Every structure is written in structure tokens, then in C-alpha cells.
Amino acid sequence: MTTKTSIVDRRKPVLLISVVAVLVAAIVAWLVWPSGGGEQVQSSTQGPYTVRLSVEDPHQGGNVFALTVSGATPDVVTVEPVMPQMGHALAPSPAIAQAPGRFRTGDVLLPMSGQWEITVSLRGPSGSTQHVFPLLVK
Numbered sequence: 193m194t195t196k197t198s199i200v201d202r203r204k205p206v207l208l209i210s211v212v213a214v215l216v217a218a219i220v221a222w223l224v225w226p227s228g229g230g231e232q233v234q235s236s237t238q239g240p241y242t243v244r245l246s247v248e249d250p251h252q253g254g255n256v257f258a259l260t261v262s263g264a265t266p267d268v269v270t271v272e273p274v275m276p277q278m279g280h281a282l283a284p285s286p287a288i289a290q291a292p293g294r295f296r297t298g299d300v301l302l303p304m305s306g307q308w309e310i311t312v313s314l315r316g317p318s319g320s321t322q323h324v325f326p327l328l329v330k
């Protein structure tokens with residue numbers, strides 16, 4: 193009888209540890225997995241420019257787009273949302289330089305949820321490029 197209980201006692205911590213390990217793995221996966229919320233970051237290289245577009249929790253309504261441009265310095269940066277499936281095309285919004293290579297729009301209105309395409313246009317002495325980023329808006 194004493195041997196039986198000692199076997200059970202030795203197995204319990206192992207089971208507990210594996211349950212905890214599975215739980216930790218699930219929590220880490222949930223935190224790391226790209227979900228609807230949180231910051232969405234994408235990057236694209238065209239010609240001399242590498243553009244990193246980031247938007248916090250893309251949603252119906254006003255959204256602020258932050259851009260980091262490396263490789264060359266553009267003079268003019270615009271952000272133009274299009275919803276190809278429905279034929280919505282919005283006027284380009286200017287992104288204003290905040291620091292060297294860092295640009296930010298004001299509130300860009302995305303009037304409905306769904307799949308959008310954000311076209312970032314750059315113009316400068318090194319050339320003009322367009323970078324298209326898919327964006328799912330909740």
C-alpha cells in the first residue's frame with residue numbers, strides 16, 4: 193500500500209507540470225498570434241525605398257498610419273485606401289514627417305470594415321514608388 197501511494201504521488205507532479213506546460217504554451221501562442229487587435233506591421237521594398245507601415249488595431253472609422261522609410265528620403269508621402277471588392281477609393285492622405293525617415297498621417301477614415309488595400313506613394317529626388325499593403329479592417 194505504501195508503494196502504491198508513493199507511485200501515485202510521484203506521477204501527480206509530472207501530470208501537473210505537463211498541464212502547466214500546455215497552458216503556458218497556449219497563453220504564449222495566444223499572445224504571439226496575430227489577432228484582430230494590436231499593432232499591424234508590414235514592410236515593402238520598391239526601388240530605393242523600404243517602407244514599413246504600421247497601424248494600431250485597424251478598425252472602421254479614423255485610423256492613424258505610421259511609416260518608417262529607409263534606403264532613401266522621400267519629400268512627399270501619401271496614404272491612399274482602396275476597397276477593391278466594392279470599388280471604394282478614398283482621396284490620398286498626406287503623411288507628415290515626424291523625424292528623419294518617420295512619417296505619420298492624421299486620422300484616415302476607413303468607412304467600412306473588410307479587406308482594404310493601402311497604397312503608400314513616395315516621391316523624392318531618388319524616385320517615385322508605390323507600395324500596396326493589404327489591410328483587414330474589423
Ligand SMILES: [Cu+2]
Pocket residue numbers: 275278280304
Ligand atoms: Cu465597401
